[in-house]
Amino acid sequence: METFVAIMVGALVAAAVYLMLARNVLRFLFGLILLSNGANLLIFASGGLTPEAPPLIAYGAEVPPDGVANALPQALVLTAIVIGFGLFAFALVLVYRAYQNLGTLNSDEMRLAEPEAPK
Amino acid sequence: MTWLLPLPIIIPFATAVFAFLFRNDRQGRWISVLGSALTLLAGVFLLIEVLEGGVQAAQMGEWPAPFGITLVADTLSAVMVVITGITALAVSVYALSDIDARMEELGYHALFQVLIAGVVGAFLTGDLFNLYVWFEVMLISSFGLLVLGGKRVQLDAGIKYVTLNLISTVLFLSGIGLLYGTTGTLNLADLHYRVQEVDPGLMTVIAIMFMVGFGVKAAVFPLFFWLPAAYHTPAFAVSAVFAGLLTKVGVYAMMRMFTLVFTQDIAFTHTVLLWVAALTMVTGVLGAAAQTDFRRILSFHIVSQIGYMVLGLALMTPLAVMGAVFYLVHHIIVKANLFLVSGVANRIAGGTEIDRIGGLYKGAPLLAFLFLVPAFSLAGFPPLSGFWAKYVLVKASLDIELWVVAGIALAVGLMTIYSMTKIWNRAFWKPHPGGLVPRLSDLPYGDRVSLILPIAFLAVLTVIIGLFPEPFVRVAERAAAELLDPSAYLTAVLGSEATVPSAGVGTETEVPTE
Numbered sequence: 001m002e003t004f005v006a007i008m009v010g011a012l013v014a015a016a017v018y019l020m021l022a023r024n025v026l027r028f029l030f031g032l033i034l035l036s037n038g039a040n041l042l043i044f045a046s047g048g049l050t051p052e053a054p055p056l057i058a059y060g061a062e063v064p065p066d067g068v069a070n071a072l073p074q075a076l077v078l079t080a081i082v083i084g085f086g087l088f089a090f091a092l093v094l095v096y097r098a099y100q101n102l103g104t105l106n107s108d109e110m111r112l113a114e115p116e117a118p119k
Numbered sequence: 120m121t122w123l124l125p126l127p128i129i130i131p132f133a134t135a136v137f138a139f140l141f142r143n144d145r146q147g148r149w150i151s152v153l154g155s156a157l158t159l160l161a162g163v164f165l166l167i168e169v170l171e172g173g174v175q176a177a178q179m180g181e182w183p184a185p186f187g188i189t190l191v192a193d194t195l196s197a198v199m200v201v202i203t204g205i206t207a208l209a210v211s212v213y214a215l216s217d218i219d220a221r222m223e224e225l226g227y228h229a230l231f232q233v234l235i236a237g238v239v240g241a242f243l244t245g246d247l248f249n250l251y252v253w254f255e256v257m258l259i260s261s262f263g264l265l266v267l268g269g270k271r272v273q274l275d276a277g278i279k280y281v282t283l284n285l286i287s288t289v290l291f292l293s294g295i296g297l298l299y300g301t302t303g304t305l306n307l308a309d310l311h312y313r314v315q316e317v318d319p320g321l322m323t324v325i326a327i328m329f330m331v332g333f334g335v336k337a338a339v340f341p342l343f344f345w346l347p348a349a350y351h352t353p354a355f356a357v358s359a360v361f362a363g364l365l366t367k368v369g370v371y372a373m374m375r376m377f378t379l380v381f382t383q384d385i386a387f388t389h390t391v392l393l394w395v396a397a398l399t400m401v402t403g404v405l406g407a408a409a410q411t412d413f414r415r416i417l418s419f420h421i422v423s424q425i426g427y428m429v430l431g432l433a434l435m436t437p438l439a440v441m442g443a444v445f446y447l448v449h450h451i452i453v454k455a456n457l458f459l460v461s462g463v464a465n466r467i468a469g470g471t472e473i474d475r476i477g478g479l480y481k482g483a484p485l486l487a488f489l490f491l492v493p494a495f496s497l498a499g500f501p502p503l504s505g506f507w508a509k510y511v512l513v514k515a516s517l518d519i520e521l522w523v524v525a526g527i528a529l530a531v532g533l534m535t536i537y538s539m540t541k542i543w544n545r546a547f548w549k550p551h552p553g554g555l556v557p558r559l560s561d562l563p564y565g566d567r568v569s570l571i572l573p574i575a576f577l578a579v580l581t582v583i584i585g586l587f588p589e590p591f592v593r594v595a596e597r598a599a600a601e602l603l604d605p606s607a608y609l610t611a612v613l614g615s616e617a618t619v620p621s622a623g624v625g626t627e628t629e630v631p632t633e
Contacts, residue, residue: 020286028282039289039293040292043299045296046296072299076248079252090281091285094277098274101271102274112271112272112276113272113349
C-alpha cells in the first residue's frame with residue numbers, strides 16, 4: 001500500500017513539475033495544486049496505511065492495538081488541505097485579476113514590476 | 120508566568136478584529152497603533168522574564184509536550200518578539216499617514232496585525248507543524264498586503280511572490296511529513312532526541328528539504344528571485360514591515376532547525392549553508408549595484424544581508440552564532456528604517472526612481488541625515504550597529520581561518536557602500552531634474568510627525584546599539600549559547616527527565632515509511 005502511494009506521489013510531483021515549467025501562469029498554478037496534493041498524500045502515508053485496522057482503543061485499554069495507523073498525520077493533512085484551499089483560492093483570484101489587468105497569462109510578458117533595463 | 124507566552128500572539132489577533140470592525144472609521148487606525156504598542160510591551164515583559172528566569176515554556180491546552188503544542192521562548196525568541204514589536208509600532212505610526220482611507224477600508228490594519236501575529240507565532244512556537252501554520256498565517260496576510268490597492272505592478276509582483284512562496288510552503292510541508300514519518304514527533308525539543316535514532320543519511324535529505332523551504336522564505340541564493348520582484352511594489356509601510364520581518368522569520372526558522380534538530384551532519388549541511396551564504400552576499404550586492412530604483416536597491420540589499428546571517432549560522436561557532444543573532448536584530452531595525460525613508464523621499468520628491476528625483480539634501484537635510492544613519496549602519500561604518508555586527512562575523516570567520524569567506528564579507532561591505540553612495544549621490548545630492556526643491560515642510564504637520572517620528576526612533580536605536588553595544592552583545596551571546604547548547608530549551612519543554620528518550624512517544628505506534 002505504501003509503495004502504491006509512493007508511486008502516486010511521485011507521479012503527482014512529476015506532473016506538477018511538468019505543468020510548472022510552462023510559461024502560462026494558470027498551468028503553473030494547476031501544477032502547484034498537484035504538487036500540494038502530492039505533499040498531502042506524503043504526510044498521509046507517513047502515518048502508515050493499514051487497511052482493516054481501525055485505530056480504536058478498546059474499552060479500558062490506554063493504547064490502541066499494535067499495527068494501526070497513526071491518526072495524527074490525518075489531522076495534519078486536514079489542516080494542510082484547508083490552508084492549501086485558502087491559498088489556492090487566493091492565487092486563482094490573483095491570476096484572474098492579473099489576466100484582466102495585464103492582459104496576459106504568459107509569465108515572460110509580466111515585466112511590469114521588473115522592467116527590462118533601458119538601452 | 121506562562122500567560123506571557125501567548126500574549127504577544129493574542130494581542131495582535133485581537134487588535135486585528137477591532138481594526139477590521141472599525142475600518143471605515145478614520146480613527147480606527149489608532150487601534151492598530153495601540154495594539155502594536157501593547158504587543159511591544161508584552162514582548163518586553165517576556166524578554167525580562169526570559170532574561171531573569173531562563174527559557175520559558177507553556178503547554179497549550181494543558182497537553183504535556185511532546186503531545187500538545189508548546190510555546191517556547193528562549194533568549195533568541197524573546198529578542199525577536201521585542202524587535203517585532205518595535206518594528207510593528209514604528210510601522211503602524213508611519214502608516215497613519217502613509218496608508219490612505221481606501222486601503223484602510225479594505226482592511227489594511229487588520230491584515231497588518233495578523234501578519235504581526237503570524238511572525239510572533241513563528242518565533243514562539245516549539246512545534247514544527249505549528250510553525251507551518253504560523254508561516255501560513257504570515258503568508259496569507261502578506262499576500263493580502265502586497266496586492267492591496269490592486270495596481271497593475273502590484274498584481275505582476277504578486278504573481279511571482281505568491282507562486283514562489285507557495286512552492287516553498289509545499290516543500291516545507293513535505294519535509295514535515297517525512298520528518299514525522301521517520302521520527303514520530305513534531306515537538307522541536309523531542310525531535311532533537313528523536314532524530315539521533317534515525318539513519319543520518321535519510322535525515323540529511325530531509326534537512327536539505329527544510330533548507331530549501333526556509334531558503335525561499337529567507338531569500339538566499341539561488342532562491343531569492345521573488346524578493347526583488349515584489350518588495351518595491353506595495354505601499355511603503357507594507358514594504359518596510361516586509362523588509363524588516365518576513366525574510367528574517369525564514370532565517371530564524373533556519374537557525375532554530377539547524378541548531379536544534381539537524382545537527383547530525385554539520386560537516387555537510389553547514390558547508391552547504393556556508394557557500395549559500397557567500398553566494399547570497401555577492402549576488403545580492405551585485406544586484407543592488409545594477410538597480411536604479413530606491414526600493415529595488417534596498418530589496419537586493421536585503422538578499423545580500425541575509426547572507427551574513429546565514430554565514431553566522433553556517434560557521435556554528437559561539438562567536439559566529441552570536442554575530443548572526445546580533446546581525447538579525449540590527450538588520451531588522453536598519454532595513455525597515457531605510458524603506459520608511461524611501462517612502463518619505465517618494466512623498467516629497469515624487470518618486471523612487473533615483474534618476475528622476477534629487478535635491479533631497481538641499482531641501483530636507485533632516486531626512487538626509489536620517490537616511491545616512493541606517494545607510495552607514497547597513498554598510499558597516501564604525502560607530503553604528505552594523506559595524507559591530509559585521510565585525511563579529513568577520514572575526515568569527517577569521518578565527519576558524521576561512522580567509523575567503525571573510526574576504527567576501529568585507530568586499531560585500533564595500534560594495535554596499537557603493538550602492539548606498541549611488542542613492543546618496545543621485546537622490547539626495549544632485550539637484551532635482553524637475554527643478555523641484557523637495558521639502559519636509561511641504562507635508563501637512565500631522566503627516567510630517569507620523570512619518571519622521573518612527574524613522575528618527577529607529578535611527579536613534581541604531582545609534583544606541585552602535586555606541587553601547589555591550590548589553591546587546593551580552594544578550595546575543597546568551598542567545599547563541601542557548602542555541603548551541605539547547606539543554607535549557609529541552610528541559611524547559613520536556614521536563615527534567617528529558618534525556619531519556621521515551622520509547623515510541625508513548626501511545627503512538629511507529630510505522631516506518633520505507
